[in-house]
Amino acid sequence: MRHSIMKNKIWWQRALAYLFWLAVWQAASVAIGQELFLVSPFAVIKTLLSLSKSAEFWGAVGFSLLRITTGFLLAILLGVGFAVLSARFQWVELLLYPLTAVINCTPVVSFIILALIWISSSNLSAFISFLMVFPIIYQNTLQGILHVDHKLLEMARVFRVGAWRRVLYIYLPDVMPFFVSACSVALGMCWKAGVAAEVIGLPSGSIGEKLYQAKIYLNTGEVFAWTVVIIVISILFEKLFLTGLRALQRNLEGGPA
Amino acid sequence: MNIVIDRLLKRYGDQIVLNGFSAHIPQGKITCLMGRSGCGKTTLLHILMGLVQPDGGSIYGLDGLRISAVFQENRLCERLNAVSNVKLVCEYTMNDGNIKNQLENVGLLNEDIAKPVSQLSGGMKRRVAIVRAMAVPFDLVFMDEPFKGLDDETRQLVVGYLLQKLGGKTALIVTHDPAEARLLGGTVLEME
Numbered sequence: 001m002r003h004s005i006m007k008n009k010i011w012w013q014r015a016l017a018y019l020f021w022l023a024v025w026q027a028a029s030v031a032i033g034q035e036l037f038l039v040s041p042f043a044v045i046k047t048l049l050s051l052s053k054s055a056e057f058w059g060a061v062g063f064s065l066l067r068i069t070t071g072f073l074l075a076i077l078l079g080v081g082f083a084v085l086s087a088r089f090q091w092v093e094l095l096l097y098p099l100t101a102v103i104n105c106t107p108v109v110s111f112i113i114l115a116l117i118w119i120s121s122s123n124l125s126a127f128i129s130f131l132m133v134f135p136i137i138y139q140n141t142l143q144g145i146l147h148v149d150h151k152l153l154e155m156a157r158v159f160r161v162g163a164w165r166r167v168l169y170i171y172l173p174d175v176m177p178f179f180v181s182a183c184s185v186a187l188g189m190c191w192k193a194g195v196a197a198e199v200i201g202l203p204s205g206s207i208g209e210k211l212y213q214a215k216i217y218l219n220t221g222e223v224f225a226w227t228v229v230i231i232v233i234s235i236l237f238e239k240l241f242l243t244g245l246r247a248l249q250r251n252l253e254g255g256p257a
Numbered sequence: 258m259n260i261v262i263d264r265l266l267k268r269y270g271d272q273i274v275l276n277g278f279s280a281h282i283p284q285g286k287i288t289c290l291m292g293r294s295g296c297g298k299t300t301l302l303h304i305l306m307g308l309v310q311p312d313g314g315s316i317y318g319l320d321g322l323r324i325s326a327v328f329q330e331n332r333l334c335e336r337l338n339a340v341s342n343v344k345l346v347c348e349y350t351m352n353d354g355n356i357k358n359q360l361e362n363v364g365l366l367n368e369d370i371a372k373p374v375s376q377l378s379g380g381m382k383r384r385v386a387i388v389r390a391m392a393v394p395f396d397l398v399f400m401d402e403p404f405k406g407l408d409d410e411t412r413q414l415v416v417g418y419l420l421q422k423l424g425g426k427t428a429l430i431v432t433h434d435p436a437e438a439r440l441l442g443g444t445v446l447e448m449e
Binding site for chain 2: 151152154155156157158159160161162165169170173252253254256
């Protein structure tokens, strides 16, 4: 009860903080008086509503969503797969170490420009979101696997617990907190990097292209509106994915069926 | 077939833990392993369980035996409840009802059985670990101070439960207390 009241209080405090900054934005826009420099929040909502009526808008959302999600899911699949291999075979970890270190240190724009030479611009955002997410998922999952309670694994060996049950009830509960926090970081990052790749590569029909066009035509309202779209999709995607993961985590705590 | 331990040697770095230890563990009987702290009792159990490799010596009579264990630490999955912890190791041999009965036999209450084991006391966890060891089909069981953290009354209850479950099976039980060895009716094997 007390916890629930506290949560509600925090929710309202946060909502008020958002409203405060929206008011500051509105006031700044009125003070400047030129929509070209700083469009008002109301104008952004109006532009967003007008954009959302066109099929082109939903086409762009679908285009970017599909590619960035593909890159993200592929990075999860390969990140987890290679983490398992690295935990099992030290040479895999040694081999991957320079690769992940280089990816972590290289500016994302360098990868975007290089990737444009290698692959078509339409698949660029998938590749870049993969590249940004892979090291985070790989390194965190590997850490999680290495933190699994060694004594529980010995217990499982003595009691001849099957491989599937070991994974479900010994490995996963210890790895999941690492994996969930990695996904939480990676989800935001894949959208930022993916759209940045689209703005540079300009694949036809993408959110990045629309954002770039709005900038070229000095349509500040649309620049803000597309930015809001990216933020909303990114948050929704993150919430949906993390809710699914946490449900899985709770399910595992129920124990063997 | 008896288990024969022949001149077992184990060292960790410069420290010699087992220096040519030899013993016979009779089949179908309870053997209580006693000795001062740090004399290598747990290491011996770990070698017999196959968790630690010895540096020398031989062990005969373990081949083909199904083993079970109560470890020095409980080694329970803390997020799971007592039933799930037991069920984890005995996938096909016991259902939830049977497991609950076993847990009740060692004095655990219904409300404790449903809680994650992280919320149980040390003595309760110990009993879950004991029931888990008895729940799997086994020929030989290793127990490392199984009554640690149990009061006298609970210990009596658990000893009764164990004697009923161990009938005719080989058990090697580490204990510091000669009274426990007497309660179990085991042969005492002293380690120096």
